[in-house]
Amino acid sequence: MSSPIIIDIENITKDYVMGEEIVHALRGVSLEIRSNEYLAIMGPSGSGKSTLMNMLGCLDTPSSGRYEFNGRDVSAMSDDELAAIRNREIGFVFQTFNLLPRADSLRNVELPLVYAGIDPETRRERSASVLREVGLGDRLHHKPNELSGGQRQRVAIARALVNDPSIILADEPTGNLDSKTGEEIMGLFEDLYRRGHTIILVTHEADIACHARRTVRLRDGLIESDDGDLGGVGIVPIEGPLEADATAYR
Amino acid sequence: MKRFAYELNESWKIGVAQMRSNKTRSILTALGVIIGIVAVTLMGTAIAGIQVGFDKSMAIFGDDVLYVSQWPWKPVDDWWNFRDRKKIKTEYAEPINRIIAATPNSNLVIAVPTSSLLRSVKYGQSEVSNVLIRGTVSDYLITSTFEFKEGRFFNDVESRGGANVCVIGYDVADALFPSESPIEKSVLINGQPFRVVGVISRQGTFLGLFSLDSIVVMPLPAFQKYFSAKSDSDILVKVKDKNRVAEARDELTGVMRRVRGLPPEKKDDFSINEQQALKSTLDPIKNSIAIAGLFVTGLSLFVGAIGIMNITFVSVKERTREIGTRKALGARRRTILLQFLIESTSLCLVGGLIGLGIAYVMCTGIGKAFPSFPIRFSLGLVLVSMAVSILTGLFSGFAPAWSASRLDPVAALRYE
Numbered sequence: 001m002s003s004p005i006i007i008d009i010e011n012i013t014k015d016y017v018m019g020e021e022i023v024h025a026l027r028g029v030s031l032e033i034r035s036n037e038y039l040a041i042m043g044p045s046g047s048g049k050s051t052l053m054n055m056l057g058c059l060d061t062p063s064s065g066r067y068e069f070n071g072r073d074v075s076a077m078s079d080d081e082l083a084a085i086r087n088r089e090i091g092f093v094f095q096t097f098n099l100l101p102r103a104d105s106l107r108n109v110e111l112p113l114v115y116a117g118i119d120p121e122t123r124r125e126r127s128a129s130v131l132r133e134v135g136l137g138d139r140l141h142h143k144p145n146e147l148s149g150g151q152r153q154r155v156a157i158a159r160a161l162v163n164d165p166s167i168i169l170a171d172e173p174t175g176n177l178d179s180k181t182g183e184e185i186m187g188l189f190e191d192l193y194r195r196g197h198t199i200i201l202v203t204h205e206a207d208i209a210c211h212a213r214r215t216v217r218l219r220d221g222l223i224e225s226d227d228g229d230l231g232g233v234g235i236v237p238i239e240g241p242l243e244a245d246a247t248a249y250r
Numbered sequence: 251m252k253r254f255a256y257e258l259n260e261s262w263k264i265g266v267a268q269m270r271s272n273k274t275r276s277i278l279t280a281l282g283v284i285i286g287i288v289a290v291t292l293m294g295t296a297i298a299g300i301q302v303g304f305d306k307s308m309a310i311f312g313d314d315v316l317y318v319s320q321w322p323w324k325p326v327d328d329w330w331n332f333r334d335r336k337k338i339k340t341e342y343a344e345p346i347n348r349i350i351a352a353t354p355n356s357n358l359v360i361a362v363p364t365s366s367l368l369r370s371v372k373y374g375q376s377e378v379s380n381v382l383i384r385g386t387v388s389d390y391l392i393t394s395t396f397e398f399k400e401g402r403f404f405n406d407v408e409s410r411g412g413a414n415v416c417v418i419g420y421d422v423a424d425a426l427f428p429s430e431s432p433i434e435k436s437v438l439i440n441g442q443p444f445r446v447v448g449v450i451s452r453q454g455t456f457l458g459l460f461s462l463d464s465i466v467v468m469p470l471p472a473f474q475k476y477f478s479a480k481s482d483s484d485i486l487v488k489v490k491d492k493n494r495v496a497e498a499r500d501e502l503t504g505v506m507r508r509v510r511g512l513p514p515e516k517k518d519d520f521s522i523n524e525q526q527a528l529k530s531t532l533d534p535i536k537n538s539i540a541i542a543g544l545f546v547t548g549l550s551l552f553v554g555a556i557g558i559m560n561i562t563f564v565s566v567k568e569r570t571r572e573i574g575t576r577k578a579l580g581a582r583r584r585t586i587l588l589q590f591l592i593e594s595t596s597l598c599l600v601g602g603l604i605g606l607g608i609a610y611v612m613c614t615g616i617g618k619a620f621p622s623f624p625i626r627f628s629l630g631l632v633l634v635s636m637a638v639s640i641l642t643g644l645f646s647g648f649a650p651a652w653s654a655s656r657l658d659p660v661a662a663l664r665y666e
Contacts, residue, residue: 054660057578059577059578059659059660060658060659060660079583080583080584083577083580083583084580084582086577086579087579087580088580092578092579094575094663098572098574098575098578098663100572100575102267102268102271103267111576111579112579112580114256114257114260115257115576115579115581115582115585116253116580117252117256118256119252119256120256159579163580
């Protein structure tokens with residue numbers, strides 16, 4: 001019953017040169033993430049969790065080690081090949097939303113489809129339908145500064161979903177939101193997870209991480225703990241409070 | 251290919267949005283390009299105008315007329331060798347014509363003597379100074395290109411008899427007879443009265459340097475009677491076929507040597523000039539003026555381009571996080587490069603269009619205010635200006651766009 005492996009990392013390291021000294025951000029991390037997992041990566045600042053997130057998101061390549069994404073070796077890819085992987089396989093959700101300020105919701109969500117070479121009509125249709133899915137059907141032509149923080153993050157989530165990626169990579173998605181709105185956004189993730197999406201949360205907040213079904217803790221560039229079963233997590237039983245969260249945002 | 255078109259369209263939209271949201275900045279930056287394009291375009295029109303004027307001036311000489319003169323129509327280093335040459339005499343025309351008539355299949359048609367100097371011309375209280383007074387024969391019409399506004403040229407009888415008649419140029423007629431017809435009036439030259447029989451229509455200026463309409467033409471015998479001293483004489487020789495000017499020239503050289511009685515070992519002691527030779531002497535001068543002019547005005551455009559480059563660098567810096575986001579969403583290097591190139595190019599293109607509009611208005615204004623000023627506005631010029639604007643945009647946008655496309659997405663996303 002184990003679902004297919006999407007991310008397979010083996011013993012990766014990442015070193016940075018900072019001024020005179022070399023920083024070992026990752027010292028040998030191995031991780032397997034399967035389809036339809038809901039995983040949180042936790043750790044204090046300096047633990048290497050941002051670096052690991054950049055690796056997982058194909059924004060950066062490891063200094064050593066092996067990284068396979070859907071069976072393809074990512075560690076040796078060129079910039080443009082990585083861009084193609086990010087475009088098709090990964091949906092990013094950022095702490096600061098990172099929407100284009102002068103574009104309306106629809107154009108923001110359309111952006112990954114533009115880079116994928118989808119024709120304008122299909123782009124429009126798909127973007128509008130994803131925006132409706134995240135509850136913003138009536139905000140298609142609002143610009144980011146006309147939206148609340150929670151609505152902005154929903155536009156960003158719609159943008160992450162629009163290309164139907166293999167994973168959604170969310171970096172402190174509630175970091176810039178008040179706790180109530182944050183819970184709403186977490187409810188949205190819960191809903192996405194239930195619909196079969198694979199979600200990776202990067203956070204330092206335990207009460208955010210607890211929404212995930214599996215938690216990986218990093219410390220000093222190494223995995224300190226991983227409560228998931230590497231043999232295949234699959235769908236874990238749904239717990240009570242999450243059910244409520246999942247519907248709370250509607 | 252399709253994806254490229256979408257990216258292009260997307261980049262264009264971003265460029266326009268960017269310009270709109272930074273109106274003041276865009277206008278100020280585009281101002282450099284506007285001024286540059288205005289300068290280059292005006293210089294282009296002036297050069298085109300000079301070219302047209304040049305061709306027009308050259309046409310005055312006729313492309314089928316040879317000029318036998320003491321001096322060649324080109325700068326010479328050994329001027330002393332030419333100074334001591336025997337003067338060309340008007341009397342040569344007669345033996346030249348005799349030889350032409352006796353030569354079967356001659357390339358030459360007819361030789362016409364002319365003699366000229368500068369004098370003032372008076373009528374009543376009015377006076378025009380520095381008028382070219384030219385004595386010639388009635389056959390002069392064959393070698394010239396002008397037409398008559400009024401009246402006629404002097405006829406054969408007047409020509410041979412040396413009657414005190416004359417034909418006056420447009421400027422002379424305009425200055426002396428502002429409100430009446432000059433025909434049958436008498437003008438005074440050197441105190442001698444000459445009856446006006448014709449007015450030559452407007453010829454314009456020679457390279458804008460001097461007017462070709464400040465002229466009085468009279469029969470040669472009359473000219474010689476009153477002005478023989480210090481006049482310069484040339485013989486104009488009409489060529490039968492303008493495609494065989496070189497052969498005609500050789501023939502005329504032989505004829506002139508016979509007339510002058512030069513032994514074979516002696517060099518020519520006269521010059522045979524033609525329009526083409528004058529053109530090839532003046533062309534480099536005209537071209538260097540054009541190049542210098544375009545270079546100087548090009549500098550102003552270059553300054554404008556640096557302004558665009560600077561603002562594009564600022565734009566890249568300001569939008570580093572946006573670039574990071576776009577890269578995270580799958581924008582490739584090419585996409586980012588294209589985006590900023592199009593931004594700088596559209597800025598330049600808008601500046602170029604505005605500049606072109608201003609240049610057009612200025613050109614029309616100048617054309618209205620000074621009808622004689624040689625200025626030409628053409629479709630070709632518009633296309634060239636547009637092309638220059640686009641190239642300026644690509645040139646100035648390339649360095650910043652390249653640096654943007656090379657940004658590391660991780661660093662760009664983290665940029666504050």
